[in-house]
Every structure is written in structure tokens, then in C-alpha cells.
Amino acid sequence: LAALVAHPAAGPLVLAALRRHGRDAGLAPHELPAAVVLAADPPSVADGTLTTSGKIARAALVARHGARLEASVSAPTGAADLSTAPTGEADPSTAPNGGTDLSLRATDMAGLSTGSTDLPDLASGPDGGLAARLARVASSLLGRAVTADEPLVDALDSLGAAALLAALTEELGRPLPLPAWFASRSLTELAGRLRPAGSAPSGSALVDEAARELARPVALGPLTPLARPLRTVLLTGATGFLGAHLLEELLASTGLRVVCLVRGASDGAARERLARACLDLGIERVGAALAEPSGRAPGAALADRVTVVAGDLAAPRLGLDEASCDELAASVDAVLHAGAVVSWLAPYAALRGANVDGTRTLLALCARRATPLHLVSTISTVPADGDEDTRLSLTAAASSPYALSKWLSEELARQAAARGLPLAIYRPAMIAPHSVRGTSNRLDFIHRYLVGSSALGCHLDLGARLDMTPVDFVARAIVALLTASPGGGPATHLVNVAQSMTYAELGRAMVAAQL
Ligand SMILES: NC(=O)c1ccc[n+]([C@@H]2O[C@H](COP(=O)([O-])OP(=O)(O)OC[C@H]3O[C@@H](n4cnc5c(N)ncnc54)[C@H](OP(=O)(O)O)[C@@H]3O)[C@@H](O)[C@H]2O)c1
Structure with a gap:
């Protein structure tokens, strides 16, 4: 075994086989192993690489083989294949020369900038x-x-x-x-x-599209403000990270009834999705109450205050039939709109339905009874040095499809406000994990950055600040503002600059906490 392991062909063959199996199993390119270290002696309790209960002692294993692994990852023959090229990677076991040379398929990052001059002009x-x-x-x-x-x-x-x-x-x-x-x-x-450098600026497709969006007026009938008490709130985005905490806060600190618009095949399925989302985030009381059939203790009183309506922000009339839409418009005294597709990578076409059309539809619904709209936007709609009264220009907002979609949502709401619709805008910065439960949005940047940093044992050593506010603080602030001024008010920024850390400070704190 020792001779086999020492053979120069063994490592590449094993690596290629592992990568082939990984690809066949549907792993993404970045999930495939980039290098292997072969060792003749298996991990053992005696040398400390196995725990007494038979588990791998990772630190000891890294201490023993880490340097060799690092060296083979950075070696030019390492198979760091970033592509999903249909041709895939050469299988050394079938290559004519016996297939031990993977270097032709390796991604040599050092050579990227120049491009290969011997490739044909395509x-x-x-x-x-x-x-x-x-x-x-x-x-x-x-x-x-x-x-x-x-x-x-x-x-x-x-x-x-x-x-x-x-x-x-x-x-x-x-x-x-x-x-x-x-x-x-x-x-x-x-x-x-x-x-080309020096030529005249060309129009951006996104800017043109946004300009067309703004030119389409929001469909508002005559607005007749009705003074009425705040009893029922329509909440969108309740299955999301912020939305579930808004629901918890509305139920805990107010006596309001809440109608949640949730995607689902039926009202019952949407209610189940909401219950599951709350339980996943550790919002046990609300999740358990929603999961119980109505009328049964102990969460009955709580559950009775929540109505779940299956609907879709991106669909005409929110995906409701005309009668249900009329009933919804007639029964709510305020709309708290937190639903959105939140993605910095998605193209505008994937964001427009929920983030822009959804706001348009809600504005039309609000306009029927001059129902105030409380709009959750983002700090990304204002310049870095801006305040509550500043807005990015259209061109600046169009530097990102997501920021543009939220900016347009705000602009449409402002158009409606200018015609008399009560409006409040809340602009959080990054929404961070719960301050007590520690639960986080597992799909968002902060969670992935922290988990990734911890797994890799390295962090970004940057002076840039991560402006983060725990989700429970954000939810409490929004509900307090909504109940204090149900009829709307000025825009509010929900940021935490003074207490936020830079990437470097956060990294040092993680190292100190041995995370
Ligand atoms: N996360 C942040 O750091 C941050 C910062 C500033 C502002 N914000 C804003 O805060 C709000 C909530 O963000 P979040 O982080 O809680 O997002 P999230 O966890 O991704 O939740 C988004 C919510 O919107 C719903 N939604 C998306 N498309 C929908 C559609 N077509 N119809 C109905 N519902 C739809 C989702 O429902 P499904 O469960 O059906 O997908 C989910 O409930 C957003 O408006 C976002 O722009 C977030």
C-alpha cells in the first residue's frame, strides 16, 4: 500500500475519480475536491487523528497532512476546475497516455489576465x-x-x-x-x-426600463381619506426573515389582527408554510399556535388573530379572485409591506414582479379606502452619505438590479403619496441575526459570510463597516413606528453605524471567540 500511495500517478487518479463521482452525483463545480493527500496509515486513536468514539479529530488530521494538502492545492497541476464545461475534466483512466497529467485542464489563475494567445479568434x-x-x-x-x-x-x-x-x-x-x-x-x-474608453456614454438597458416603469402612472382612483381606528394590518413577506419577526412583534406588543399574504396552493397550505417558517426561526409561540387547528388551546387566542391568505405579490390582483381582493381591501386598516425578492445577484426581470409590480398592486388596493402603506425599503436606495430626505438618482440606483427594484418601489409609493395616499417608508441596513436567539437568515450574505469565514478559518481584513442591526430590533422599531403613526410619516432609517464592526474587527472578534 505504501508503494502504491507513493506512486506519482495515484493522487491524480484518485482525485479524478472523486471528482467524476461528485459530478455524477450533481455536485456544483466548487463542491468538487480540488486536491487529495494519500496516506498509507489510516487515522487512529493512537496517533490522535481519531477520537476515542471513532470520529475524525479534524485538528490533528490537519496538523498531520494540512501542509501537503495546501501544497497540492496550489500546485499548478491541481484540478481547480471552475467550469461546468460539458466536456468535463479528462478521465485519466481512459486517457491515451495513462492519464496522469491533469495539468492541461487545470485553471491557472495566474494566467487569466492575459488570455491565451494561441486560442482561435472565435x-x-x-x-x-x-x-x-x-x-x-x-x-x-x-x-x-x-x-x-x-x-x-x-x-x-x-x-x-x-x-x-x-x-x-x-x-x-x-x-x-x-x-x-x-x-x-x-x-x-x-x-x-x-x-470604449473616450466614447460617448451609452444608454443602459436598466435605466431605460426603469424610466419606462416610472412613466406608467400608478393606477389610483379618487382618494377619500377615511379616519378609522387601526385594527387589522395586512402583512406581506411573513415567511421571510424580517416578516416572521414583524408578525411576532405585532402579536406580542399590539392587540392588532394580522392578515398575512403568503404564497401557497391554498390558504391552508400557506398557513402551514408560515407556521413552519416561524418554527424554523425559533419563533415557537407563533409557529406552534399557527400549526394548531384553530380553536384549540394553548395558542388559540394568538392563532385567531392571524388570517393567512394564499397570494402572490407578482400576480395581478395579488393572485386573488375579484371578490377576495375586494374583501381584503375592505378589511385592512394598514398595509405593512415587507415582502420582496431579496437578491443582489438576480437580474431585474426576476425582481420586477414581486418588488415593483407587487408595490403597484398594493398601492391600488390601498387607494380604495386611502389605507396607509408602510413600506419596508432598504438603505441601498439612498447615497452612502445621504439622509432620510436624500434619494439616489435613477442612474445611480441602476448600478444594481435589486437596489433599482427597491428604489422604483419607493418612487411609485411616493407618486401615490403625492396624490394623498398615507405612506411611511422604513429603510433598514443589513438585518443581522436575532440578538437573543442567535437565529439567522441562512440564505443571506451575513450568515454565509460568517459561516464561510469560520469554516475556512480566515476573514476579510477590510476597514469597510458592516452596518448590521439585529432582526428583533428592526421588527420592534417598525411596529413601534407603525402603531405610533398609523397614518404614515417621514422616511426612517434603521441603521446601526455607531455599534457596527468593520470586517477586520468582526474577524478578530471571531478569532478571539474561537469561532
Ligand atoms: N435582509 C436584509 O438585510 C435587508 C436589508 C434591508 C432591507 N431589507 C428588506 O426587508 C424586507 C424583508 O427582507 P428579508 O431579509 O426578510 O427577506 P426574505 O427572508 O428573503 O423574505 C422575503 C419574503 O418575501 C416573500 N416574497 C417574495 N416574493 C414573493 C411573491 N411573489 N409573493 C409573495 N411573497 C413573496 C417571501 O415569501 P416566500 O417564502 O414565498 O419566498 C418572503 O416571505 C424586504 O423588503 C427587503 O428588501 C432586507
Whole structure:
């Protein structure tokens, strides 16, 4: 075994087999192993690499083999394949030379910036060969011939996309405008959107689309303000991280009834989804009460205050039939709109339905009885040095599809407010885990950054500040503002700059806490 393990072909063969099995099992490219270390002696309790209960003692194993593993990851023959290239990676067991050389398929990050000069000129066109240049860089990165017209973005996962973006930026010697990147499905389209240095600014597709959106007036009938007490609130986004905590807070600190608009095949299915979301976030009392059939102790009183309506922000009339929509409009005294597709990577087309059309539909619903809209927006709609009265310009907002969708949602609400609809806007910065429960939004950036940092044992050493506010603080603030001024008010920023940490401080705190 010792001789086999020491053979130079053994490592690459095992690695290729593991990667092949991983790919067959549907793992994403970044989940495939990048290197292996073969050892003849298995982990044992005697040498401390196994615990007495037979589990792997990770720290001892890393101490023993870590350096070799690191070396093989960084070696140029390491198979760090970022691509989802259909041709895949060479299988050394079937390669003509016995297949121990993986270097041809390796991604050599050092060579990315130059692009491979011996690749064929894959495209040329009205952009003066720019598409061909970008295709050469992509080919070099992905280890296969990439054509400028193929729908490349679909073929990349987020890591691959980030690597390609970095390589193209380096090739061009200047930052690649993200709106152009997000709006392009192929490198030909991207090249068409890139403005040669010194030429006149070209219109961005996103800006044009947003301008068209703003030109479509919000459908409002005549507004007749009705003074009425606040008894029932329509809450959107209740299955989400903030929304579930808003529901908890509304039930705990007010006597209000809450109607939750939740996606689901039926009202019952939507109620089950909401119960599960609350339980997953540790909001036990609310989750358990919703899961109980109505009328049964102990959560009956709580559950009776919650009505769950199956609906979709992106659908006409919220996906309700006309009668249900009329009933909803007639029964609520305020709308707390926290629902949105929250993604910094999604293209505008994936955000528009929930984030822009959804606000439009809710504004029309509110307008029927001049029902106040309490809109959860984001701090990303204002400039970094702005205040509650400042707004990004359309062009600045269009630097990200997500920020643009929230900015448009605000703009449409302002149009309605200018015509008399009561409005309040809340703009949180990053919403952080619960201050007591520690529960977090497992899909969001903060959670992934902290978990990733801890797993990798490294952090970003940056002076940039992470402006984070615990979700329970944000929910409490919004509910307090809503109940204090149900008829709306000025925009409010829910930020935590003074107590926030920089990436570097957060990293040091994690190291100190041995996380
Ligand atoms: N997270 C932050 O750091 C942050 C910062 C500033 C502002 N905000 C704002 O705060 C609000 C809540 O964010 P979050 O982090 O709690 O987001 P989240 O966890 O992703 O929740 C989003 C919610 O919106 C719902 N939703 C999405 N599309 C919908 C549709 N078409 N119809 C009905 N419901 C839909 C989701 O329902 P499903 O369960 O059906 O998907 C979910 O309940 C958003 O308006 C966001 O822009 C968030």
C-alpha cells in the first residue's frame, strides 16, 4: 500500500475519480475536491487523528497532512476546475497516455489576465473584436473553446461568474460596469454594452426600463381619506426573515389582527408554510399556535388573530379572485409591506414582479379606502452619505438590479403619496441575526459570510463597516413606528453605524471567540 500511495500517478487518479463521482452525483463545480493527500496509515486513536468514539479529530488530521494538502492545492497541476464545461475534466483512466497529467485542464489563475494567445479568434463584430477578446479570456478560464454568442451566464455558477468577472476586469484594465454584466446573456451582448474608453456614454438597458416603469402612472382612483381606528394590518413577506419577526412583534406588543399574504396552493397550505417558517426561526409561540387547528388551546387566542391568505405579490390582483381582493381591501386598516425578492445577484426581470409590480398592486388596493402603506425599503436606495430626505438618482440606483427594484418601489409609493395616499417608508441596513436567539437568515450574505469565514478559518481584513442591526430590533422599531403613526410619516432609517464592526474587527472578534 505504501508503494502504491507513493506512486506519482495515484493522487491524480484518485482525485479524478472523486471528482467524476461528485459530478455524477450533481455536485456544483466548487463542491468538487480540488486536491487529495494519500496516506498509507489510516487515522487512529493512537496517533490522535481519531477520537476515542471513532470520529475524525479534524485538528490533528490537519496538523498531520494540512501542509501537503495546501501544497497540492496550489500546485499548478491541481484540478481547480471552475467550469461546468460539458466536456468535463479528462478521465485519466481512459486517457491515451495513462492519464496522469491533469495539468492541461487545470485553471491557472495566474494566467487569466492575459488570455491565451494561441486560442482561435472565435468572434469578431461591430465592437471591433472586443467580443472575441472576452471570449479568449473566458476560454482560458474555463479550459474550453467558448464562443462569444453562447449563453455563458447560464452555464456558470456564482463562483464561476465571479471568477470570469474578475478575469474580464483584469483583461480590460478597468472595472466592468455591473449593470452591463447583469443585462448581458452572452459575451457578444456584453461587448456591445461596454463603452470604449473616450466614447460617448451609452444608454443602459436598466435605466431605460426603469424610466419606462416610472412613466406608467400608478393606477389610483379618487382618494377619500377615511379616519378609522387601526385594527387589522395586512402583512406581506411573513415567511421571510424580517416578516416572521414583524408578525411576532405585532402579536406580542399590539392587540392588532394580522392578515398575512403568503404564497401557497391554498390558504391552508400557506398557513402551514408560515407556521413552519416561524418554527424554523425559533419563533415557537407563533409557529406552534399557527400549526394548531384553530380553536384549540394553548395558542388559540394568538392563532385567531392571524388570517393567512394564499397570494402572490407578482400576480395581478395579488393572485386573488375579484371578490377576495375586494374583501381584503375592505378589511385592512394598514398595509405593512415587507415582502420582496431579496437578491443582489438576480437580474431585474426576476425582481420586477414581486418588488415593483407587487408595490403597484398594493398601492391600488390601498387607494380604495386611502389605507396607509408602510413600506419596508432598504438603505441601498439612498447615497452612502445621504439622509432620510436624500434619494439616489435613477442612474445611480441602476448600478444594481435589486437596489433599482427597491428604489422604483419607493418612487411609485411616493407618486401615490403625492396624490394623498398615507405612506411611511422604513429603510433598514443589513438585518443581522436575532440578538437573543442567535437565529439567522441562512440564505443571506451575513450568515454565509460568517459561516464561510469560520469554516475556512480566515476573514476579510477590510476597514469597510458592516452596518448590521439585529432582526428583533428592526421588527420592534417598525411596529413601534407603525402603531405610533398609523397614518404614515417621514422616511426612517434603521441603521446601526455607531455599534457596527468593520470586517477586520468582526474577524478578530471571531478569532478571539474561537469561532
Ligand atoms: N435582509 C436584509 O438585510 C435587508 C436589508 C434591508 C432591507 N431589507 C428588506 O426587508 C424586507 C424583508 O427582507 P428579508 O431579509 O426578510 O427577506 P426574505 O427572508 O428573503 O423574505 C422575503 C419574503 O418575501 C416573500 N416574497 C417574495 N416574493 C414573493 C411573491 N411573489 N409573493 C409573495 N411573497 C413573496 C417571501 O415569501 P416566500 O417564502 O414565498 O419566498 C418572503 O416571505 C424586504 O423588503 C427587503 O428588501 C432586507
